[in-house]
Amino acid sequence: MAVFTIAHLYPDLLNLYGDRGNLLCLQQRMVWHGHDCRIKNIRLGDNLDYSSLDMIFMGGGSDREQGLVYQDLVKRSDSFMVAIEEGMPVLCICGAYQLLGSSYLDLDGHLMEGLKFFDFTTRATKNRLIGNVLIKACLGGQEMTVVGFENHGGRTYFEDNSLQPFGEVLRGYGNNGEDQKEGIKYHHLIGTYLHGPLLPKNPGVADFFLKTMAQRRGIEFGSRLDDDIELTAHEQMKNRLI
Amino acid sequence: MRKILAIMVGKIVILLSRRLGNQGTDFPGRVARKIYPGILKALAANIDEEIFIVTGTNGKTTTSNMIAAILKEKGYSLVHNSAGANMLTGITTAFIKASDILGRNKFDYALLEVDEAYVPLLIHEARPRVVIITNFFRDQLDRYGELDHTINLIKDGVRNTDIELVLNGDDPLITHFQHDTGLHCWYYGFEDTVYDSMESEESREGRYCVFCGEELEYSRYHYAQLGQFNCPRCQNHNPHLNFTGRGLKMTPFIEMKVNDLAIESPYQGFYNAYNILAAVSAARLVGIEDGVIQKAIAGYQPRAGRMENFIINGKRTVLILVKNPTGLNQTLSTLLYDQQSKNLFVALNDNAADGRDISWIWDADVEVLAQDKAQIVKVVCSGQRSGDMAVRIKYSGIDSRLISIKSSLEEGIRAATAGPGEVSYILSTYTALFDCQKILKKMQQQDEAEKTVGVQQMQA
Numbered sequence: 001m002a003v004f005t006i007a008h009l010y011p012d013l014l015n016l017y018g019d020r021g022n023l024l025c026l027q028q029r030m031v032w033h034g035h036d037c038r039i040k041n042i043r044l045g046d047n048l049d050y051s052s053l054d055m056i057f058m059g060g061g062s063d064r065e066q067g068l069v070y071q072d073l074v075k076r077s078d079s080f081m082v083a084i085e086e087g088m089p090v091l092c093i094c095g096a097y098q099l100l101g102s103s104y105l106d107l108d109g110h111l112m113e114g115l116k117f118f119d120f121t122t123r124a125t126k127n128r129l130i131g132n133v134l135i136k137a138c139l140g141g142q143e144m145t146v147v148g149f150e151n152h153g154g155r156t157y158f159e160d161n162s163l164q165p166f167g168e169v170l171r172g173y174g175n176n177g178e179d180q181k182e183g184i185k186y187h188h189l190i191g192t193y194l195h196g197p198l199l200p201k202n203p204g205v206a207d208f209f210l211k212t213m214a215q216r217r218g219i220e221f222g223s224r225l226d227d228d229i230e231l232t233a234h235e236q237m238k239n240r241l242i
Numbered sequence: 243m244r245k246i247l248a249i250m251v252g253k254i255v256i257l258l259s260r261r262l263g264n265q266g267t268d269f270p271g272r273v274a275r276k277i278y279p280g281i282l283k284a285l286a287a288n289i290d291e292e293i294f295i296v297t298g299t300n301g302k303t304t305t306s307n308m309i310a311a312i313l314k315e316k317g318y319s320l321v322h323n324s325a326g327a328n329m330l331t332g333i334t335t336a337f338i339k340a341s342d343i344l345g346r347n348k349f350d351y352a353l354l355e356v357d358e359a360y361v362p363l364l365i366h367e368a369r370p371r372v373v374i375i376t377n378f379f380r381d382q383l384d385r386y387g388e389l390d391h392t393i394n395l396i397k398d399g400v401r402n403t404d405i406e407l408v409l410n411g412d413d414p415l416i417t418h419f420q421h422d423t424g425l426h427c428w429y430y431g432f433e434d435t436v437y438d439s440m441e442s443e444e445s446r447e448g449r450y451c452v453f454c455g456e457e458l459e460y461s462r463y464h465y466a467q468l469g470q471f472n473c474p475r476c477q478n479h480n481p482h483l484n485f486t487g488r489g490l491k492m493t494p495f496i497e498m499k500v501n502d503l504a505i506e507s508p509y510q511g512f513y514n515a516y517n518i519l520a521a522v523s524a525a526r527l528v529g530i531e532d533g534v535i536q537k538a539i540a541g542y543q544p545r546a547g548r549m550e551n552f553i554i555n556g557k558r559t560v561l562i563l564v565k566n567p568t569g570l571n572q573t574l575s576t577l578l579y580d581q582q583s584k585n586l587f588v589a590l591n592d593n594a595a596d597g598r599d600i601s602w603i604w605d606a607d608v609e610v611l612a613q614d615k616a617q618i619v620k621v622v623c624s625g626q627r628s629g630d631m632a633v634r635i636k637y638s639g640i641d642s643r644l645i646s647i648k649s650s651l652e653e654g655i656r657a658a659t660a661g662p663g664e665v666s667y668i669l670s671t672y673t674a675l676f677d678c679q680k681i682l683k684k685m686q687q688q689d690e691a692e693k694t695v696g697v698q699q700m701q702a
Binding site: 019132 | 390449455599601604605627629
């Protein structure tokens, strides 16, 4: 039995819309896969040692809270990007996803800098994009549908056409409601507007992260988990949207 | 003329929907507003004294019902949307219901429970004198975006009016109302109680100063983020209280003093103590006599879905409305205090009145269900989002073999109450609540009928 560690970045600032459900899901599934999983809370100013971590999770927050997080994160953005390049599993939801881009233009016209990991921009609009979403994604060579709920004022546009979205929008808005793109995927990082939360009723996405975490430690999982209940929830929403 | 037509049609629709067995609280108002958009404004002008509105995340219904009970005890006539229909359409329905056909009969007061997002619109149409804000907790964020946005909506709505605010002085998210609006504010809150804790156990809402963003320091928590706080940077702290709750006792029913007035209530739980305190504060502002307030609060009993009891298969069955993480946590903590083994039924819907976004179920501490002392022996999930509810409960760590999914409410309730538990808890979100109640009433009647037949057979 191995012990895995997931860093939860700024849990007291970025934690909207049941974000902690993603962590509960990863933790429980890791236990069901026969291993242990710990959540390490990282707060403003805390030290981040990537070598001791198996995954990084960041959730959504309001504009003000994102500003505080940016100030803290920009100081260590270089090492964070190195970890991403080295294949660290990272899940960034909503506000945290927006932070990965180059900038965020808020409703009052203030331009907030992003971490500039990827060349995309976000601008806030008065009309929020709200509702259930269905997307088609491909993770670890496996095609799958992903369901969730989105609620974001920001619209995100890729400035670099080589960027890969997390998935293709089948129902709902995604990044901006225009180009059918939802989120971003890069190595083992996923940035997305989907909450709901994302992982519990998309066990395929949860296992993409868990398997990556295990493989990076040279561990293979045994038999598949019984996902009857999870898949029922997934199908319920999928059937409603199609 | 259109006004009379709107009232007539509204009243007919109310009657029809009642015939059809619907609660029908929003639809009649919607129809009437289509016929005559100024209907609410016109009827609101029939209030002789004042219009009071109650808003905030939790406790709106209970607080406004308690104020209504006090005003009725005093003998005032009032318009009151008592069914929890708290959007503009539901409030319009309440006015039409109370009105005569010409829309001319007068009332002393209107007491309106208002959804946070509709406060500005209502102020525009009905010109209230007093706005009572219970608290701001995370709730149904999907309709308006984040909590900050909701708070700003209300603040913008009351600005440039002569409204007086009655505010929870223990809630750090409310302290900037006076500064930002310049309105006259009255504050209620608690002195130290024996139930306080020195450390927070719950969600992080409002733990940062609304003025400067610094993390607040708490010397005591009364309930969730409500407590004694101060900001180390800008000195923001609890405002001076006008109405102070003292010597709170819950054994299990609530007793306390509000300033020097002794209050007793058949309600339980700290959150209800806040509701009572808010109601008593409002009543004192109106100038209601002590004895009237005491009598009304003592006689005011818990309502439908707020722990309503049934007997089914000879076992106690409790119906509880849940609509946000705080409410669900309150309910789960009640379950833990119950020593009997339990069947649990949860109906989760995602209609507009429930909140389209159901992710809030992950913000509640459902994990307590997996504790041995919770003694959960069966779980049935139902409603439009039965799957999501089942997933949530599965990830609490409970044995997943105990969980089943039944999308039909009736099948689900029958399956749950037939379980091996000594007591059944029926939890439901708003739009499934009245159907659950109907099913439980029917089952209870069938039980009674069978019992009568059984007794007759025995006697024969």
